[in-house]
Amino acid sequence: MKKQDVLRMKKKLESVGTRFIDLKYPSLVGNLHHITVPFERFDWILENGVGVDGSSLPGYKLVEKGDMLLFPDLSTLFFDPFFEHKTASFLCSIHSPDTLVPYRRDPREIAMKTAAYLRKELSTDAFFLSELEFYMLGQCAYGEGPGYSYFRIGPEQAGTSEVSYPVRRKGGYHIGPPQDLHFNIRNTIIESLSSCGIKTKYHHHEVGEKGQVEIELVFEPLVKATDDVFLSKYLIKCVSQKHNKWVTFMPKPFFDEPGNGLHLHQYLGSKSKSLFYAPNKEYNLSDIALNYIGGILRHSRALCAITNPSSNSYKRLIPGFEAPTYTDFAYASRTTAIRIPGYLKNKKMLDIEYRIPDAIANPYLAIPAVVLAGIDGIKNKTEPKQKERLPSNMFEAIEALKKDHGFLLQNDIFSMDLIESWIEVKTREFEEVHIRPHPHEFTLYFGA
DSSP states (O other): OOHHHHHHHHHHHHHTTOOEEEEEEEOTTOOEEEEEEEGGGHHHHHHHOEEEEGGGSTTSOOGGGOEEEEEEOGGGOEEOTTOSSOEEEEEEEEEOTTTOSBOTTOHHHHHHHHHHHHHHHHSOEEEEEEEEEEEEESEEEEEEETTEEEEEEESSOTTOOOOSSOOOTTOOTTOOTTTOTTHHHHHHHHHHHHHTTOOEEEEEEOSOTTTEEEEEEOOEEHHHHHHHHHHHHHHHHHHHHHTTOEEEOOSOSSTTSOOOOEEEEEEEEETTEETTBOTTSGGGBOHHHHHHHHHHHHTHHHHHHHHSOSGGGGGTSSTTSSOOOBSOEEESOSSSSEEEOSOOSOGGGOOEEEOSOOTTSOHHHHHHHHHHHHHHHHHTTOOTTOOOBOOSSHHHHHHHHHHSOGGGGGGGSSOHHHHHHHHHHHHHHHHHHHTSOOHHHHHHHTTO
């Protein structure tokens, strides 16, 4: 940003009474972290950055060389609605303190490099619309120790009366008030998102009767789309907590109930034209679209380690719940990995919907990984004929990524260093769950 633009920004912040600067950034696994600085240090921040300890963040750095620097991206300014004092918030890039170059494990840098590579390689942009599914809960308690392990979650606060208008099992889709208990909270969420520059398409109750809801964003260019998913999760949780509700994006928080996905609608092109549209082709899919789909499907098993990066993710990818189980695609189907939407009025804006991911994923890694798989398909003219079973657990997904990660290394966007760190972190998470007794094991084996 030019010096005059920085001065203009500073005057704008001063004019509205800004008291603090809040710097937000993602960990490697996608959790939001922040540090807050008094406004009078704004110039100092821009020149020197703010030091953070990368060794305290899983997957970043060792203690011996843990220092990193944050620099705010001034184009991401918004005023955080949850700070009592006027606080200007920025998303940050992470730099190595010795060289001042972008840190190779900075997830947001991955998104920016992918967008630049796409423009260089194919002279186009990628646009994404994300569907965020989550449960809004009134009670939530969980814990574990050497002799106990439990969780208790539900739509209502403990001790309150029963719901007067119950929702039948799997009967929550678009259900209206009074069964839809959270429509006013969702309206408040939408207002909060809008105040922070995040546009939404709509919101509604989802299929799960225990408080499952969905907020759908609008199509945005790749980097903006990743920013919006990252910040939306933060804002959704903050608004909900103010209303004494707890939000979980866990893919399968309830046994035998609908799971939460992060469906990614996407196309290559511009704001007014999709390169996926071909008027005389089957389903109006261009060759570029078919090859892009082919690339994603070819690499979907490996992609799962990034787009579905939790042990809980694979409890969702099972038959019977509108969740994919194979690397396939179809027109208007909600059980395939990729759905070709059947209700588009403007066919020239044709998109595809990738239905495998969930919102435990780091959007700064998941969305670029999907795009790189698609680019690989275009470059190799991959046809979407493969149909393989998706991984049934996190270990299988990690093993698939170990064998198939070359597409992520295009133009040095993902580095082997990052991939190895990711595998290390996610293997440790899998093992932490795998070695613990499960409550259902007592049902099966305690009296054997």
